[in-house]
Amino acid sequence: MGAVTLTAVLAQAAATVMAVLVAPLLLGWVNQCRAWLQNRSGPGILRPYRQIRKLFHKDAVIASNASPLFRLVPYVEFASMALAAAIIPTLWTGLPFAIAADTIALVGLFAMARLFLALAAMDIGTAFGSIGARREMLIGFLAEPALLMVFFTTSLIARSTSLPTIADGFAHQPFALFPSLAFASVAFVMVLLAENTRIPVDNPATHLELTMIHEATVLEYSARHLALIDWSAALKLFNYVCIGLALFLPWGLAESPANPAGLLLAAPALVLKLAVAGAGLALIETLNAKMRLFRAPEFLATAFLLAMLGLLVRLLLGS
Amino acid sequence: MASARYACADATGLHKICEQTRAAGGTLQALWASDERDRDGGFRLWIALGDAEGLLLLELPLAAERPEYPDLSDLFPAAAHLQRATHDLLGVRAVRGDSRPWLRHAAWPEGTFPLRRDLPAETSYPAANDAYPFVRVTGEGVHEIAVGPVHAGTIEPGHFRFSAVGEKVLRLEVRLGYAHKGIEKRFESLSVLEGQRLAARVCGDSAVAFSWAYCMALEGMCGTLLPERTLRLRALLLERERLANHLGDLGALGNDAGFAMGLTQFSRLKEELLRMNARVFGSRYPMDAVIPGGVAADLTEAARRELLEAVTPLENEITILRNIYADHSGLQDRFTGTGRITPALAAQLGLRGLAGRASGQPGDLRCDHPCAPYDKLAVRRVTQTGGDVAARVAVRFAEAQESLRLCRVILESLPSGEVQVPLRKPDDFLPGSGWIEGWRGPVLVFLQASKDGRIRRCHPHDPSWQNWPVVEHAIIGNIVADFPLINKSFNLSYSGVDL
Numbered sequence: 126m127g128a129v130t131l132t133a134v135l136a137q138a139a140a141t142v143m144a145v146l147v148a149p150l151l152l153g154w155v156n157q158c159r160a161w162l163q164n165r166s167g168p169g170i171l172r173p174y175r176q177i178r179k180l181f182h183k184d185a186v187i188a189s190n191a192s193p194l195f196r197l198v199p200y201v202e203f204a205s206m207a208l209a210a211a212i213i214p215t216l217w218t219g220l221p222f223a224i225a226a227d228t229i230a231l232v233g234l235f236a237m238a239r240l241f242l243a244l245a246a247m248d249i250g251t252a253f254g255s256i257g258a259r260r261e262m263l264i265g266f267l268a269e270p271a272l273l274m275v276f277f278t279t280s281l282i283a284r285s286t287s288l289p290t291i292a293d294g295f296a297h298q299p300f301a302l303f304p305s306l307a308f309a310s311v312a313f314v315m316v317l318l319a320e321n322t323r324i325p326v327d328n329p330a331t332h333l334e335l336t337m338i339h340e341a342t343v344l345e346y347s348a349r350h351l352a353l354i355d356w357s358a359a360l361k362l363f364n365y366v367c368i369g370l371a372l373f374l375p376w377g378l379a380e381s382p383a384n385p386a387g388l389l390l391a392a393p394a395l396v397l398k399l400a401v402a403g404a405g406l407a408l409i410e411t412l413n414a415k416m417r418l419f420r421a422p423e424f425l426a427t428a429f430l431l432a433m434l435g436l437l438v439r440l441l442l443g444s
Numbered sequence: 445m446a447s448a449r450y451a452c453a454d455a456t457g458l459h460k461i462c463e464q465t466r467a468a469g470g471t472l473q474a475l476w477a478s479d480e481r482d483r484d485g486g487f488r489l490w491i492a493l494g495d496a497e498g499l500l501l502l503e504l505p506l507a508a509e510r511p512e513y514p515d516l517s518d519l520f521p522a523a524a525h526l527q528r529a530t531h532d533l534l535g536v537r538a539v540r541g542d543s544r545p546w547l548r549h550a551a552w553p554e555g556t557f558p559l560r561r562d563l564p565a566e567t568s569y570p571a572a573n574d575a576y577p578f579v580r581v582t583g584e585g586v587h588e589i590a591v592g593p594v595h596a597g598t599i600e601p602g603h604f605r606f607s608a609v610g611e612k613v614l615r616l617e618v619r620l621g622y623a624h625k626g627i628e629k630r631f632e633s634l635s636v637l638e639g640q641r642l643a644a645r646v647c648g649d650s651a652v653a654f655s656w657a658y659c660m661a662l663e664g665m666c667g668t669l670l671p672e673r674t675l676r677l678r679a680l681l682l683e684r685e686r687l688a689n690h691l692g693d694l695g696a697l698g699n700d701a702g703f704a705m706g707l708t709q710f711s712r713l714k715e716e717l718l719r720m721n722a723r724v725f726g727s728r729y730p731m732d733a734v735i736p737g738g739v740a741a742d743l744t745e746a747a748r749r750e751l752l753e754a755v756t757p758l759e760n761e762i763t764i765l766r767n768i769y770a771d772h773s774g775l776q777d778r779f780t781g782t783g784r785i786t787p788a789l790a791a792q793l794g795l796r797g798l799a800g801r802a803s804g805q806p807g808d809l810r811c812d813h814p815c816a817p818y819d820k821l822a823v824r825r826v827t828q829t830g831g832d833v834a835a836r837v838a839v840r841f842a843e844a845q846e847s848l849r850l851c852r853v854i855l856e857s858l859p860s861g862e863v864q865v866p867l868r869k870p871d872d873f874l875p876g877s878g879w880i881e882g883w884r885g886p887v888l889v890f891l892q893a894s895k896d897g898r899i900r901r902c903h904p905h906d907p908s909w910q911n912w913p914v915v916e917h918a919i920i921g922n923i924v925a926d927f928p929l930i931n932k933s934f935n936l937s938y939s940g941v942d943l
Contacts, residue, residue, distance in 0.1 A: 163704055164709070252590060325774060334595070335591065335925055414774035415774075420777070
């Protein structure tokens with residue numbers, strides 16, 4: 126486990142800033158892959174950056190009855206996702222910040238971000254905001270237990286609820302196959318799709334207000350506020366993919382930033398894994414249609430069931 | 445098609461004829477009025493009924509002081525909107541029924557009737573407060589969701605007021621009229637020959653259907669008979685219009701269910717079709733291809749061969765996509781059972797056209813009352829009884845294939861001959877009517893001319909008038925999130941009914 130030294134803290138801070146800066150690139154890559162799979166030329170992988178820049182150059186339009194909460198929420202969202210990025214191992218596992226929050230706290234952090242977003246959606250009092258908040262909470266309260274079960278399974282194997290410790294255990298111990306992880310990984314991908322408003326649960330590209338889940342909650346936002354929300358959504362996707370990589374594909378992670386040779390391997394490994402994960406995500410989204418809203422609970426219940434099976438396999442069979 | 449029959453009736457006779465027509469399975473095709481005070485001091489109510497023999501035009505003279513007629517919405521539910529619109533434009537009103545404005549939002553004050561002849565077209569009024577009482581639904585947990593008229597996508601304006609409990613919709617009320625442009629008033633400043641250009645622009649996706657219906661009305665009044673080649677070219681244009689719309693809708697329906705691959709593939713097919721239209725007919729959506737007395741340009745032999753060679757590849761691509769749609773469980777789960785209109789309800793509400801054929805209403809003018817050249821083409825009727833989104837998708841697939849077959853038949857056996865004939869001077873006494881099966885359903889154009897060859901009254905009627913009230917029923921009991929898909933499966937016109 127990483128000691129809290131000044132170098133380690135600085136390195137971790139730098140890594141967090143990198144994660145924040147790189148996150149829109151992953152979203153751009155997923156969208157580009159989607160376009161290619163649909164025989165479109167696509168907008169290029171830098172499109173999310175251009176969108177964020179455009180939004181920062183606009184004047185914000187805010188409803189006259191907006192409370193201070195409405196203005197505050199984009200910053201809360203962004204800060205939560207940046208904080209999450211700080212406790213998720215991307216390049217190395219010796220994270221000094223990790224002692225502050227384990228996987229359960231991470232789930233809580235995501236839940237808090239969602240709660241604030243739902244509150245902001247209802248703040249203006251439009252029908253769409255309330256619909257969006259309602260649906261977002263429906264997805265959230267079903268996805269959270271499934272995510273927790275995934276974390277419990279991995280925690281049982283690694284005997285720790287700290288994400289860097291779990292990743293470290295998988296990455297640097299003799300290779301072993303855990304059937305329980307197979308269940309957990311499928312459950313995790315399902316949660317990832319639901320939590321990041323991807324098809325088949327939500328459609329991030331839709332313009333139909335009545336079908337939106339996440340988009341309906343942010344319809345009232347514009348300019349810099351919307352830029353921050355879009356950016357934190359990109360960061361959330363990046364965080365989720367990195368959690369998945371840390372839990373299920375941790376190979377290549379360095380132990381600490383003090384070892385440049387390890388980083389030399391970890392950085393290209395991360396890029397490769399993100400590229401493959403992004404393309405896989407685009408493939409899932411292209412092959413599926415969006416499911417009827419009330420199928421989402423079934424979908425997430427299946428995720429929960431799989432995660433639960435993983436947990437039982439680990440507990441009862443020890444594998 | 446046999447030419448339309450005319451009858452003049454009084455108020456009780458009118459209601460009786462409507463009752464008999466309804467009992468015999470006939471339908472209300474259109475309802476409108478005209479201002480005849482300069483001729484005989486009164487107004488006229490016009491009703492077009494469709495029965496086994498074809499089109500029946502009923503004329504009801506109304507006194508200028510109290511232009512009232514019996515409410516017909518008890519017999520034909522679709523009459524409700526038509527009666528309200530007729531009142532807004534001409535002040536001719538039904539004695540009972542819904543008296544809320546329909547087309548009049550805030551552009552002109554109550555008690556002013558813009559379609560009356562004594563009101564100049566250029567009159568304008570200051571904007572007024574637009575208060576419209578929607579029907580309220582009360583009860584534990586019932587809330588309203590107001591959508592539109594401005595939407596997040598680039599689509600036409602319409603307001604949808606949902607009363608819902610959670611996600612479940614209890615009631616939907618549609619309010620249209622935002623795209624009112626005064627088209628009927630504009631017609632009255634045109635000559636009969638100029639009118640085709642405006643008719644083609646009533647509803648952009650049905651340009652051929654409306655311009656053909658207009659020309660059919662005018663040619664009927666002039667007693668003009670068209671050569672076979674001209675008629676076949678018109679049918680070719682109409683089938684290509686149907687095909688383009690069906691392809692676009694099939695892609696959009698996939699997209700609304702989150703299956704973007706369907707949209708990109710169908711958009712490609714539609715775009716290729718439209719580009720071929722631009723090359724061959726000079727316009728992507730051929731607005732001015734059908735003209736009074738014929739078609740604007742003849743088809744060259746090279747163009748004929750190009751169109752013919754494109755038929756088989758398109759047929760194959762549609763078959764592939766049809767299989768993909770049919771085999772996609774996620775897509776079928778969204779389509780099946782969504783927005784169901786049972787055949788019984790469809791018959792009661794007068795659902796027509798493509799949506800009607802998906803709900804067991806077999807009406808298709810190309811089969812029932814075929815005008816030339818359809819009388820020789822033996823169009824295969826497509827019907828489904830499911831009445832849900834899946835059925836409307838299935839009808840579109842089958843009709844697209846049938847349109848391609850018709851295109852092939854027309855192109856393979858195109859007779860030689862003229863494509864334009866001169867028109868005689870129109871009769872100013874008898875009105876003319878054109879009735880064409882557009883891609884949405886039957887399009888009706890009613891035309892009256894004056895002695896100097898100008899349009900006296902022209903009323904274009906889109907089948908969306910009849911089908912909008914059915915959309916309000918289709919969503920009941922479904923969830924809010926499924927409305928865009930249901931609405932798209934009907935894909936009704938706003939511009940075509942707001943006029």
